[in-house]
Amino acid sequence: MSETVVVVVPDADILASTVAARLTIRIIDAQAVHGTASVVLTGGRVAAKVLRQLRELPAAAAIDWSRVDLWWGDERFLPAGDPDRNETQAREAVLDALPLDPARVHPMPATDGPDGDDPDVAAARYAAELTAGGRPLRFDVLMLGVGEDGHVASLFPGHPDARATGVTAAVRNSPKPPPTRITLTMDTIRQADEVWLVAAGPDKAGPIGEVLRGGDLPAARAQGVRKTLFLLDEAAASKR
């Protein structure tokens, strides 16, 4: 039975530092239990703040970064290095400064990658990477930002691609730019041990309130196998 916990802290800066601290401990604990840790990163403003905080956290020195697998929950389908790519933002925030094993860093394909600008083939390539060698879809922690409309990853409310099945999906005509994206499906998100929904600011209060009241938004269906954690600042939690 999955547990849902709501944590509210005063503001976005404190949220970023507490999420970074939780992530650090979660990775250390996962490595103690099974040697490695698998983390799914999200894009968006609060995610970048969380990653930047990792740079400042003394406890992060206890992580063996060479045994961390990094995946992404969604990606804006743009050329490699584009500043709007979630990967680029994560690299700039902290990844480029960490002693990661490049073979364990798994960005979603870019439009100038091996499949060109075909998002279906790129999404299929990522699904194959996720399941390579019969690897089970299991993540220690999967972080998600929450859009003003209640989207998570690139699963937008009412959008047909949000109902995609399989491991990953290509998204076209996204209501939020850029229009073409790659995303984990909801089925894949729900394979994570822990799902963390991280939201800050008054613009997130409406969807967060709706989700916590059991509304029918993608963010309401994003639940972990063991735990679903809402990590909010007071503004985002103000319409609970």
Ligand SMILES: O=C1O[C@H](COP(=O)(O)O)[C@@H](O)[C@H](O)[C@H]1O
């Ligand atoms: O486009 C995206 O937006 C959401 C939310 O971003 P935010 O800046 O409002 O926090 C993000 O979770 C997603 O990964 C990203 O592709």
